[in-house]
Amino acid sequence: MGRLQDKVAIITGAGRKKGLGEGIARRFAEEGATVVITDIGKASGDHLPANHIGTSEEMEEVAAALREETGGNVHTMVCDVRSEDDISRTIADTVSQFGKLDIVVNNAGIGYIMKPLMEMSIDEWDVVLDVNLRGPFLFTKHAAQVFIRQGFGGRIINIASQAAKSPAPLLVHYTSSKHGMIGLTRTAAAELGEYGITSNAVCPNHVTTGLGAIQNARRGEVLGKDTDGVLDFRKAKIPLGRVGLASDTANACVFLASDEAAYITGEAMNVSGGEEMH
Ligand SMILES: NC(=O)c1ccc[n+]([C@@H]2O[C@H](COP(=O)([O-])OP(=O)(O)OC[C@H]3O[C@@H](n4cnc5c(N)ncnc54)[C@H](O)[C@@H]3O)[C@@H](O)[C@H]2O)c1
Known part of the structure; x- marks a missing residue:
């Protein structure tokens, strides 16, 4: 029996290869969950170009590879998290196809627009x-409305960041959004606890995903270092001596989604090899 046997989970922004969402989906499927991976599916405007997002084609490849690798139940749905209609439809379709919803992982996020605060446009901030x-x-x-209607609780896991607790130069919009995510996590925990719903955040430090690689390149320009130099710079600040892996974050998510974490809510758990300690 897996630790998430018979659970139904939605993971947003999980359509890119090597992404944290893919890593979370892999571990959830290995632990017996039915997993719905969702992503925006197609480019949208100047700030969400095809080379920075999970297209429908890539998401289908991710799902097929995960089914093959884990033998698990992995499904796909297109959902732009900027659209309330997309979100309510994705949740309704999940419940009608798989019978219920137990877990939502808010993983979709963008952080590839990197520039000084004084050059940041309102458009870039807004997206x-x-x-x-x-x-x-x-x-x-x-999800909370569905969890309450179902009557057996639920789990919300927010993929925040080290940037939810510490500043990250060139990323004022990103750090502000991730700090805000902790407020969302805690307030949801306070309001929804009476229904058996837990709400927790996970705060990874750097992971070399597609997004992480872009951030390394931009940091390298600022620091005058190549990618290896940026990674060495990062590792030097991490007590456990290596950067994070998608599996590190995924393992934390399995725990927070499992019965073992039933009494944990409102937390913002660092997964950072000790780089972040508060
Ligand atoms: N990689 C890191 O170093 C790192 C560290 C801490 C936190 N995070 C967070 O982890 C999460 C995953 O990041 P990642 O590194 O795997 O990057 P990624 O680019 O692989 O994944 C982000 C996903 O979000 C999706 N997305 C973007 N706009 C969307 C929209 N409007 N609707 C739905 N999906 C949308 C993208 O298509 C993409 O698949 C993000 O929230 C990120 O902020 C990443």
């Missing part, structure tokens, strides 16, 4: 806040 904070709020709201 990051819309995807990283407004989307998780809407998903929490609609």
